[in-house]
Amino acid sequence: MEPNANAFARNARKALSDRTLQEALGRTTGRFVAHRDAAAAAFPGFEATRERASAIKRETLARLGTHLARFIEEAERRGAVVHVARDAAQARAIAARIAADEGITHAVKSKSMAAEEISLNDALQAAGVEVVESDLGEFIIQLAGEPPSHIIAPAVHKTREEVSRLFERKLGEPPTDSIPELVGMARKHLRAKFLSAGMGVSGANFLIADTGSVVLVTNEGNGRMGTILPRVHLAVAGIEKVIPRMADLPAFLRLLPRSASGQTISSYVSVLTGTRRPGDAEGPERMHILLLDCGRSAILEGKYREVLKCVRCGACLNVCPVYQSVGGHAYGWVYSGPIGAVLNPLLLGLPEAAPLPGASTLCGACADVCPVKIPLPEFLLELRADEREQGLKTPGEIAGMKGYAAVMRRAGLLEAVERILGVVVQFFTKGNPVAGLPYPFSGWTERRDFPAAAKQPFRKQWKIRRGVRG
């Protein structure tokens, strides 16, 4: 999808005034948070598992090249073809070529953020392949022509009423306010697609180096149908998804569903290892694995390496007061919430997503819930410092900060400024709260008062009351 992260402020204002969105966000994020907290509390090993998973990821990233090489070797030994794409354009070209070589005209796709990252559907459609999203949420937003707004719940911004209207318009279904009926409509529509598709496209939650397996964690069964029924399976995954051993997987399977939706385990866990072997009852005849670098190697080399530990559970989105207020589309690219505010600038380049690191109150709730302990608030701070280094701050902000620092470096000067400000503010407000600050602070007082400056600052009063003993 086309990034418009630089329009964050405008996107956010639009989201804030969208009443349906506000209703949907309030309902869903609250439920996810409550479920996640309950699941974490009910699992005594949660903290220890977080530590372990974080350590596994950290150690894997330290020698990612070795683990990737092992993964590729093992996957190919079991019949898969592994492709590595440097960037999105190359990834799209590879996918289009695979479709052409395999003679694909119809594909079903399960949810994949990596595929969103490279706009895979556009590439396949341009190559003459009809791609149908088979995850319910993705199916809904594909009909609506929208990108996902949440990592695990792509249509979280839609209410059932909207979905019913959409199904009525696009599928000719009768209106209903029953969720099971809506699910039934989607299922009926998709069943035919599963049976006729030549290729199933999936993402990957994990890649297992010692077996060459692709692991999918899903709830709807569409991932399993889509990877087993069609003749060809194409899995798309970032290179950071690799973990060294099958024995490492359980730790992540404990954390991911609990963190994402509060489930003890998801409905389906598929471990897909190679192509169909003689005697196998099912499985694809051909398996392609498309590994995306797309900026990840660069992240791996720098101070943000640990962001690549992310398992895409979405827990940080659900607890983030900013995400809860504006939803995912405001962030303007594939990833949203705190992880998006860090990852989007790193993958797109900071100039393409400059407002995102500032789209946080730094409350730290995201770090509290991250199952693999990514220091998201620290990274947000680092990125803000990078913006200054890269000349992405407005001259106004820099001048303001310089002036502020100049005053704060001398208590005497601060006192003088406070004295003048005190007189001015007292003159205008008579000690009442300030109802209107001048630009650039005017937004603050649109719906909030600002305290009036004290008649006499603390320092001054202290000097008078206690003498200058310090």
Add this chain to the structure above:
Amino acid sequence: MDPKGPIPVSLFFTCLADAFAPGVGFAAVEVLERFGATVRVPLSQTCCGQPAFNSGNRKEARAMARKFLLSFPEDGYIVTPSGSCAAMVKHGYPALFRDDPRTLALARSAGERIFELSQFLVSVLGVTDPKSAFAGKVTYHDSCHLRRGLGVYEQPRELLRAIPGVEFVEMEESDRCCGFGGVFSVKHPHISCRITERKIERILATGASYVTTGDLGCLMNIGGMISRYGYPVKAIHIAEILAGGSEGGR
């Protein structure tokens, strides 16, 4: 330090208390002296530099952090009526001076010696009875940096519960951000206010007559919206409740 003798404490009154709420500074002094502290107030102190640090302006943040480190004695406790300023010194300074070993050592030392007021009273001085008097139904907002940055959750609650006349009531989502976020509230006032609205809903739902917290930033933010819309609740700093409801000094 001899636990029986006077306890030397340097007060970091913070730039916000200095300019907007001097009463909070005096309340902190009053409470500290009540429990045997000898309070010094270094008059060359200004601001911890958090607004510059949090907005990514590290050069300016470093200048202010150096100024802070020079303003305070190299030993003894530093106490402040602000969780977020204490967290800045404790966690922000080491990040600012990671390439400057000499200043880093000073910063680390200050970080070990700095405490937020309620944390100092309970965890260092072992205060169980705040010897205060305050009448009213009170709810407490956990400022993010105090709760998550310093891990202070029980201390202010213990103190509030022990004050005769205080009816303490928990709000839902007490540790959810109030929407202030410093520079965030200026850059994104609309999102900020949306978050504040939800905080105020939670406060009002308790039926409390007072909402208190250990951070002037949150207090300005929550109090600013309360003041604008005339909600039936008063925002007050916990130092003022501990001092016995004195709001003087303005």
